[in-house]
Amino acid sequence: MTTSSVNPAVRRVEVSTSGASYPVLVGAGAADAVPDIVAGATSGRRVAVVSDSNVASLHADSIVEALVAGGMVATLHTFPAGEAFKVRKSWATLTDELLDAGVGRDACVVTVGGGVTTDLGGFVAATYMRGLPVVHVPTSSLAMIDAAVGGKTGVDTRAGKNLVGAFHAPRAVIADTDLLSTLPKAFYAEGLVEALKHGAIRSDAHFEAVRDGARGLLDGDGRGAASIVHDSVRIKADVVAADEFESGLREILNFGHTLGHAIESASDFAVGHGAAVAIGMVLEARLGERIGVTAEGTARRLTEALEPLDLPPADGLDLERVLAYLLTDKKVRGGRPRFVLLERIGAAAVDGGTAHDVPDEVVRTVLVEALN
Amino acid sequence: MTTSSVNPAVRRVEVSTSGASYPVLVGAGAADAVPDIVAGATSGRRVAVVSDSNVASLHADSIVEALVAGGMVATLHTFPAGEAFKVRKSWATLTDELLDAGVGRDACVVTVGGGVTTDLGGFVAATYMRGLPVVHVPTSSLAMIDAAVGGKTGVDTRAGKNLVGAFHAPRAVIADTDLLSTLPKAFYAEGLVEALKHGAIRSDAHFEAVRDGARGLLDGDGRGAASIVHDSVRIKADVVAADEFESGLREILNFGHTLGHAIESASDFAVGHGAAVAIGMVLEARLGERIGVTAEGTARRLTEALEPLDLPPADGLDLERVLAYLLTDKKVRGGRPRFVLLERIGAAAVDGGTAHDVPDEVVRTVLVEALN
Numbered sequence: 239m240t241t242s243s244v245n246p247a248v249r250r251v252e253v254s255t256s257g258a259s260y261p262v263l264v265g266a267g268a269a270d271a272v273p274d275i276v277a278g279a280t281s282g283r284r285v286a287v288v289s290d291s292n293v294a295s296l297h298a299d300s301i302v303e304a305l306v307a308g309g310m311v312a313t314l315h316t317f318p319a320g321e322a323f324k325v326r327k328s329w330a331t332l333t334d335e336l337l338d339a340g341v342g343r344d345a346c347v348v349t350v351g352g353g354v355t356t357d358l359g360g361f362v363a364a365t366y367m368r369g370l371p372v373v374h375v376p377t378s379s380l381a382m383i384d385a386a387v388g389g390k391t392g393v394d395t396r397a398g399k400n401l402v403g404a405f406h407a408p409r410a411v412i413a414d415t416d417l418l419s420t421l422p423k424a425f426y427a428e429g430l431v432e433a434l435k436h437g438a439i440r441s442d443a444h445f446e447a448v449r450d451g452a453r454g455l456l457d458g459d460g461r462g463a464a465s466i467v468h469d470s471v472r473i474k475a476d477v478v479a480a481d482e483f484e485s486g487l488r489e490i491l492n493f494g495h496t497l498g499h500a501i502e503s504a505s506d507f508a509v510g511h512g513a514a515v516a517i518g519m520v521l522e523a524r525l526g527e528r529i530g531v532t533a534e535g536t537a538r539r540l541t542e543a544l545e546p547l548d549l550p551p552a553d554g555l556d557l558e559r560v561l562a563y564l565l566t567d568k569k570v571r572g573g574r575p576r577f578v579l580l581e582r583i584g585a586a587a588v589d590g591g592t593a594h595d596v597p598d599e600v601v602r603t604v605l606v607e608a609l610n
Numbered sequence: 611m612t613t614s615s616v617n618p619a620v621r622r623v624e625v626s627t628s629g630a631s632y633p634v635l636v637g638a639g640a641a642d643a644v645p646d647i648v649a650g651a652t653s654g655r656r657v658a659v660v661s662d663s664n665v666a667s668l669h670a671d672s673i674v675e676a677l678v679a680g681g682m683v684a685t686l687h688t689f690p691a692g693e694a695f696k697v698r699k700s701w702a703t704l705t706d707e708l709l710d711a712g713v714g715r716d717a718c719v720v721t722v723g724g725g726v727t728t729d730l731g732g733f734v735a736a737t738y739m740r741g742l743p744v745v746h747v748p749t750s751s752l753a754m755i756d757a758a759v760g761g762k763t764g765v766d767t768r769a770g771k772n773l774v775g776a777f778h779a780p781r782a783v784i785a786d787t788d789l790l791s792t793l794p795k796a797f798y799a800e801g802l803v804e805a806l807k808h809g810a811i812r813s814d815a816h817f818e819a820v821r822d823g824a825r826g827l828l829d830g831d832g833r834g835a836a837s838i839v840h841d842s843v844r845i846k847a848d849v850v851a852a853d854e855f856e857s858g859l860r861e862i863l864n865f866g867h868t869l870g871h872a873i874e875s876a877s878d879f880a881v882g883h884g885a886a887v888a889i890g891m892v893l894e895a896r897l898g899e900r901i902g903v904t905a906e907g908t909a910r911r912l913t914e915a916l917e918p919l920d921l922p923p924a925d926g927l928d929l930e931r932v933l934a935y936l937l938t939d940k941k942v943r944g945g946r947p948r949f950v951l952l953e954r955i956g957a958a959a960v961d962g963g964t965a966h967d968v969p970d971e972v973v974r975t976v977l978v979e980a981l982n
């Protein structure tokens with residue numbers, strides 16, 4: 239893995255957990271290192287590249303070619319693009335395809351795509367012959383900043399998002415910011431929502447950097463992308479290193495997500511992950527302000543910072559469905575939804591635990607005000 | 611977990627791996643400790659008991675009752691008995707049932723049954739909300755001696771056995787030899803095949819103890835069961851502790867299994883696991899003798915020791931199908947099947963690696979002699 243030091247534009251963040259330590263390479267041209275990194279991750283030469291029907295021709299084909307040129311035996315395995323296909327059926331179909339293709343225990347899986355692909359392809363790797371090494375090549379800002387880092391893999395079920403899955407640390411994550419040039423603006427904004435979240439829970443300075451840089455990035459000025467991705471990944475790596483399995487501190491990464499997941503599910507995924515988490519962050523800030531945990535004005539700062547992202551409005555959400563999904567969210571303990579709250583921008587409220595119980599009537603009131 | 615010290619008939623084997631350490635409690639009456647052990651494995655009070663349609667009324671119902679009497683909220687979730695149901699569909703159905711029942715992240719899974727149940731229920735636990743703690747209560751000799759110990763979970767696919775799964779260490783394994791009284795003789799014999807295997811790879815003395823005790827156990831004299839289960843588990847624990855993820859030494863536990871799995875699959879599971887592994891061990895001993903790795907007479911000693919078990923004959927196997935399944939076995943590396951071979955009874959051949967390449971013509975010749 240010397241390639242990263244050859245290209246001065248590529249910076250490295252080390253993610254260390256009890257079970258594994260792996261690099262996230264961030265920068266323009268980082269994907270050139272894929273063949274070297276895959277070669278270092280496997281004793282064999284067999285590589286199964288997993289991608290979706292959109293990204294396959296944009297990026298995965300050329301990565302397969304580079305792997306083959308590097309002496310590997312690489313095959314491409316695709317599934318239909320979209321969150322609706324992040325389900326057990328796609329996982330089973332991809333698994334059977336790999337089995338039919340003779341992919342063995344000494345193979346390596348490479349995912350090329352957005353968060354759906356890194357989650358689904360990561361789950362295929364986690365459960366194929368009880369676990370193959372996986373290298374993620376995220377192609378969306380969301381996957382670079384969030385989904386590909388941290389070892390979470392999984393699929394959705396009718397009961398909600400990510401309810402089935404496994405922790406399976408990647409051997410490496412390669413975040414090539416050049417690949418973002420093909421990303422539609424609306425998807426780009428999704429990643430910036432998570433970047434703002436990382437700022438909101440750990441760093442006011444990062445929050446402001448994302449807020450100030452967002453408009454330029456969305457308008458095609460890619461210069462700031464690498465530093466925003468790098469700094470966001472570093473925050474996530476710090477939190478994950480402190481708590482691999484989400485029993486404590488890691489939970490703060492779920493800020494905005496308890497309500498966000500419920501909104502996504504209740505909309506049958508018509509509301510995208512980024513837009514849903516954006517609403518979730520603002521509303522969870524309001525919850526915190528109502529019960530005196532979060533500083534006044536926090537929800538307003540979040541709203542202002544999210545404005546340049548031009549996220550689609552979440553019209554027509556059914557309040558009762560959102561509340562019903564809240565109760566099956568996987569963060570439910572003892573039948574009650576629990577929320578990560580901020581103390582202020584830059585600091586999650588962690589005194590007395592990371593997840594907070596909020597009275598039902600407060601949740602209902604805040605949701606009624608926002609959704610009706 | 612003080613119960614085990616209260617009952618002098620219950621002995622404890624500690625299984626230590628890099629990621630986890632857990633006890634296997636072995637002996638008559640060990641299941642009395644289930645409520646205490648489950649209470650120690652979870653911060654909540656919710657327990658999902660997984661069992662099959664045969665074992666539910668025999669043993670799982672009473673374990674649910676004991677858990678409820680111990681203050682837990684326990685529900686029973688069953689699937690149709692048999693290896694044919696150790697598939698992704700059963701896993702998805704059980705998962706959905708748990709989701710519908712509101713089983714949350716702080717719950718514990720308890721499996722009650724044979725190896726199919728501990729494998730399938732273990733995989734449900736491994737992948738439910740990215741992992742719930744699991745306690746195995748094996749009710750067959752095979753599951754006590756082999757399946758429940760070691761952290762392997764998984765399901766079969768059309769391409770072969772256990773090709774999808776995860777490593778997920780249990781919090782405890784409770785091997786109550788009293789539960790074996792309901793086990794049909796043919797199933798009891800399956801476990802003794804694995805006990806003989808443990809002797810074959812690590813201890814001539816254990817091999818002889820199992821051989822000498824087998825007839826009595828099968829005829830209903832249960833006195834020797836606890837010591838055979840205990841000593842077998844200790845051998846497996848030693849091997850697993852040395853190599854958690856099957857990259858090296860642990861592979862010797864697969865003695866008899868490369869051919870055994872191929873025979874099971876090629877028979878569409880008409881040949882049971884124990885009978886298939888029994889044939890696999892004898893034939894793999896012959897392979898070893900042919901290529902000069904295994905001492906002459908080893909296959910003969912295996913055949914003699916297996917005789918009292920009255921295993922069903924494996925009639926009508928299609929040689930070409932067995933060979934085809936060999937090539938998709940998960941132990942295939944670089945497209946070639948690899949075999950664990952013995953040096954002699956009591957010692958696997960581990961010089962130059964645990965898995966051996968055997969020339970195709972030798973495999974074919976030995977199979978032709980045995981199956982035609």
